[in-house]
Amino acid sequence: MKLIGIEEHFLTNEVKAAWSALSLEASDPSVAFHGGALETRLCDLSNERLALMDETGLDVQVLSLTTPSLHDVGVESVAMARRVNDAVAEAVARHPDRFQAFATLPVTQPDEAALELERCVKTLGFKGTMLCGRVGQRSLDHADLLPIFQSAAALKAPVLLHPRVPEQSVRDAYYSGFSPSVDAAFSCFSLGWHYDAGLQFLRLILAGHFDRMPDLQIILGHWGELVLFYAERFANVDRVSGLAHPVMTYFQRNLYVTASGMFLPHYLEQAARIVGTDRLLFSTDYPYQYRPGRTARQFLETCGLDEAGRLAFASGNWQRLTGEL
Numbered sequence: 001m002k003l004i005g006i007e008e009h010f011l012t013n014e015v016k017a018a019w020s021a022l023s024l025e026a027s028d029p030s031v032a033f034h035g036g037a038l039e040t041r042l043c044d045l046s047n048e049r050l051a052l053m054d055e056t057g058l059d060v061q062v063l064s065l066t067t068p069s070l071h072d073v074g075v076e077s078v079a080m081a082r083r084v085n086d087a088v089a090e091a092v093a094r095h096p097d098r099f100q101a102f103a104t105l106p107v108t109q110p111d112e113a114a115l116e117l118e119r120c121v122k123t124l125g126f127k128g129t130m131l132c133g134r135v136g137q138r139s140l141d142h143a144d145l146l147p148i149f150q151s152a153a154a155l156k157a158p159v160l161l162h163p164r165v166p167e168q169s170v171r172d173a174y175y176s177g178f179s180p181s182v183d184a185a186f187s188c189f190s191l192g193w194h195y196d197a198g199l200q201f202l203r204l205i206l207a208g209h210f211d212r213m214p215d216l217q218i219i220l221g222h223w224g225e226l227v228l229f230y231a232e233r234f235a236n237v238d239r240v241s242g243l244a245h246p247v248m249t250y251f252q253r254n255l256y257v258t259a260s261g262m263f264l265p266h267y268l269e270q271a272a273r274i275v276g277t278d279r280l281l282f283s284t285d286y287p288y289q290y291r292p293g294r295t296a297r298q299f300l301e302t303c304g305l306d307e308a309g310r311l312a313f314a315s316g317n318w319q320r321l322t323g324e325l
Helices: 013-021 029-033 036-043 047-056 077-094 110-122 143-155 168-174 180-187 192-206 227-241 247-253 265-275 295-302 307-321
Strands: 004-010 060-065 099-103 128-131 159-161 218-220 255-258
Touching: 004 036, 004 307, 013 077, 029 180, 036 047, 047 295, 060 077, 077 099, 077 110, 099 110, 110 128, 110 143, 128 143, 159 192, 168 180, 168 192, 180 192, 192 218, 192 227, 227 247, 227 265, 247 255, 247 265, 255 265, 295 307
Parallel strands: 004 060, 060 099, 099 128, 128 159, 159 218, 218 255
Antiparallel strands: none
């Protein structure tokens, strides 16, 4: 049973240097997470990565530039994104049976980002793109960013919404008051990241993106970035939303959900109940959630789905979404 992980990250020295030149670690504590052994694994697109994929039981990784990607880089991100995408395309060409890719976009320049997505999908064969939440002070539903989503919808290219740290005022209000390390963990990987990503998806719904672009497909990691657990409660917004459909329609028509290495059967069950088993995707969140012991393959085998469901979860749903089936 072919196992495809669709949220598997990388980093380049050029991007890390760009973060450093912007002193981004002062405003985004997650930048400091990308050091040591994690950095080594992020920057490797060959032997060690392939060996660890084999060890955990993963056949294919869909590569994406790790958060915060190029969301804080200015006009120079246009050429930088092109270089990153070309380098990843070379890695895919070296290992076409093991790697696929999401496009890295210069999101601060939305028109150029839309064109780069088109190049990546049509010329390089990439499967879609990954966005990391807000762009500066703009949430993803901002009108300035519409060309990116219009391009994705037209190309039928899915958009993975990845977490990023909440803005400073939110961190100050809700995630501060402890030690620096606890504040960083609280606002990032323990909770803050996930609320932020889930809220971005809900904002796309409320902004009417899926009414205007019914073919637009969004992927949320970590079993739906918390919002699936309050989907019924959020449905009460139907009374005031003015949308063309009930909000549950968008959960079931425009959303896919992936595991991100959180190998928890009861989370899978909740996700399947909301979006359906045909909208579940597999991922390990490499290298952040990598654990030895063939955990990816073991979870697939024990997740509680029947054989048809496991095949769809492992690879079939992704292949259908990206036109491989």
